Amino acid sequence: MNEDIINLNVAIGSISKELLDVQKSLDAYREKQVRQEAVDDAAVVFIEKAELVIEKAERGELMLTDDQKRRIKSNLEKILKKIG
DSSP states (O other): OHHHHHHHHHHHHHHHHHHHHHHHHHHHHHHHHHTTOOOHHHHHHHHHHHHHHHHHHHHTSSOOOHHHHHHHHHHHHHHHHHHO
16 A cells, blocks of 8 residues: 555656646747747757657556546647747
């Protein structure tokens, strides 16, 4: 029982870290965009992190809700359109 709780805590921590990394890179992109700085580097970082998280979620290595996946994909599509 305790081992199950520990494993669950580890999984939750892993998911939280992945989502936090994606959110931080999105925030950095948006901050540069507001200041009208070059956003290409920040966009690339977000794209890489978002794609990695989506791939992990689709392989079942990372448990995300459908809404979390949808929001990440939506932001990814918006940024790709802007830099494309």
